[in-house]
Amino acid sequence: MxxxxxxxxxxxxxxxxxxxxxxxxxxxxxxxxxxxxxxxxxxxxxxxxxxxxxxxxxxxxxxxxxxxxxxxxxxxxxCERCVELRAERRRRRACVAERVRAELPDADFQARRQAVEQRLREVVAADLVRDEERRRQAAEAEAVRTAAAQRARAEAAAAEQARRARPCRQCGAPEAGGLCGVCRAQEEIEVLLRQAVATVVAGCGHPADSSAAAALAASTEAAMRARIQRACDQIRSDGGNEVSAAVAGRLAAASLLHERCQSALQALGRSPEAKAEAGQARAAQGRRRHLYPTAQAAEQAAAAAGREARQRTAEHLLTARSTAWLAARTPAPTEHPAPQGRGAVYAAGAAKARAAMAT
Structure with a gap:
């Protein structure tokens, strides 16, 4: 022991x-x-x-x-805490002794001492009662928080179970959580295709509203859809199910988007805007050649600054042009005539809320 x-x-x-x-x-x-x-x-x-x-x-x-x-x-x-505790006890005893001395001015030393000890016992007992009450309140608050957390977990589990029980909103498959794996993969494929087409158009150098850009977008989309279809057919021919085929199509679409992004960045890196930015960055870095020990190190730093500026400009042009292309191809929300008569104010507010949610 x-x-x-x-x-x-x-x-x-x-x-x-x-x-x-x-x-x-x-x-x-x-x-x-x-x-x-x-x-x-x-x-x-x-x-x-x-x-x-x-x-x-x-x-x-x-x-x-x-x-x-x-x-x-x-x-x-x-220990500083122990020192503070002892000082607090001394202060409390001094306060009690002062009150007893004021209440019993004519009492002798022994009587005052007994009164101080009795008063101190009462003070300590009151402190214990207060501490116990605080502990009880803390335990009750903790129990309330625990019950609320349990209710929240139960409600979340029920909501998740209800969500999982919903059928697919596109194909109607039961217990698909609102969207089955195949339909979700198809939606992601469409999003990736739109981004890839916008990337190709952004890197071609043609105006976004020109016929050449529209023709390029149509041919690019057709070629990418054919490639995605071949990837899905390959999985089906190997014995895979529709979910595996949809996942393969999504992976193929992601690979196409990556390839098109790299090609567009290379093309935009050769644009006049990128060349101008690279020249300015190279010249600015060249004016700091006194910070480098040798001329070769200064030239290397200037070349690196030019490459970084060219890359940043190409990324900026790609993002701006592809976003503009996608925004131009997104259908505008249908405008409804202003309501007349009773409830016009409410209908107008509801229309604003729907527009905000759509955005």
């Missing part, structure tokens, strides 16, 4: 001061408490009980895990 208690305290001390100092901390504790034992070490008649009850356990009046009898184990200095 003593060995278990000692190992337990050693583990605790090791977590606080490290494994190297744990044994020293425990040795100092035992030495200090033996010296403070009334009658000295010879007065300990039950060594096992003394070690388990008094010698080994950490004792601290405060809540600091590093404190042992008012001393911090890592540093060996006085």
């Amino acid at each position: 003593v060995e278990q208690a000692a190992r337990r305290e050693l583990r605790y001390a090791a977590n606080v001061v490290g494994p190297e100092r744990a044994a020293g901390v425990l040795t100092e504790r035992l030495t200090r408490r033996l010296a403070a034992q009334p009658g000295g070490p010879d007065a300990v008649t039950d060594p096992v009980g003394w070690l388990r009850g008094r010698g080994l356990p950490r004792s601290s009046p405060c809540a600091d895990a590093r404190c042992d009898e008012g001393t911090l184990m890592p540093t060996g200095t006085a």
Whole structure:
């Protein structure tokens, strides 16, 4: 039993001061408490009980895990929290003594001392009652929070179960969560196709509203759809199901978008705008050649600045032109005539809310 208690305290001390100092901390504790034992070490008649009850356990009046009898184990200095607690107790005793002295001015020292002790017991009892009330309120609040969290989890689980039970809104497949895997993959394929077409048009250099750009977009979309269809047919011929074929089509569309982005960036990097930005960045970096130790290092830095500026300009042009192309191909919301008569204000507000949600 003593060995278990000692190992337990050693583990605790090791977590606080490290494994190297744990044994020293425990040795100092035992030495200090033996010296403070009334009658000295010879007065300990039950060594096992003394070690388990008094010698080994950490004792601290405060809540600091590093404190042992008012001393911090890592540093060996006085615990500030214990000092504050002692100062608070002294202030409380002084306040009680002052009130008793004011209430009993004619009482002798012994009577005042008994009154102070009685008043202190009452104050401590009142503090204990308040602490217990705070703990009860905290427990009730924690129970309320736990119940609310459980209700929220139950409602979320019910909502998720209801969502999973909804059929697919496109093909009507049961228990598809509103959209089955095949239809979801088809939607993602369409989004990727639109982005790829917009990327190709952005990198071609033709005006977005020209007939050449429209023809390029149509031919590009047809070629990409054919490639995606071939990928899906290959999976079906290998024995895959429709879900696998749809996933293969989505992967093919993502690969096409990546290829078209790289080609568009290369084309836009050769545009006049990119060349101008690269020249300006190279010239600006060239004016800082005095910061480099050699002329070759300055030339390398200028070339790197030009490449970065060219890349940034190409990315900016690609983003701006593809976004403009997609915005031009997005159908505008249908405008309804303004309502007349009763409820016009409400209808106008509802129309604004629908427009905001659509956006």
